[in-house]
Amino acid sequence: VVVTDMPYGRSTYVGNSRTDLYHRAFQALHRWLPPGGRAVVGLPDEQYIPSTQERFIREDAYALRAHRSLTRHFCVLRRP
Structure with missing residues (x-):
């Protein structure tokens, strides 16, 4: 099992794009x-x-509202 909260790119520099980071x-x-x-x-x-x-x-x-400007979306994923 892996549990991770991906960088959101607001206060953390994520390089080229979040989409590219998440894909990798x-x-x-x-x-x-x-x-x-x-x-x-x-x-x-x-x-x-x-x-x-x-x-x-x-x-x-699951969507979890952290505060007024941030809702985190958590997904449970399974590798086929």
Whole structure:
């Protein structure tokens, strides 16, 4: 099992783009997890959730409002 809260790029520099960073992170998760392995991933916006469907089955998703300007989106993913 892997649990991670991805950098949101607000107070942390993430390089070229969040999309590129997340794409590379999901590639790495896919390599690390065995078939049937699970990951819980925190994302800053729902728009990034579909990017997980290339390599994972989304088992569940939760939105958690942290404060007025930030809602975290947590996904439970399984490698097929």
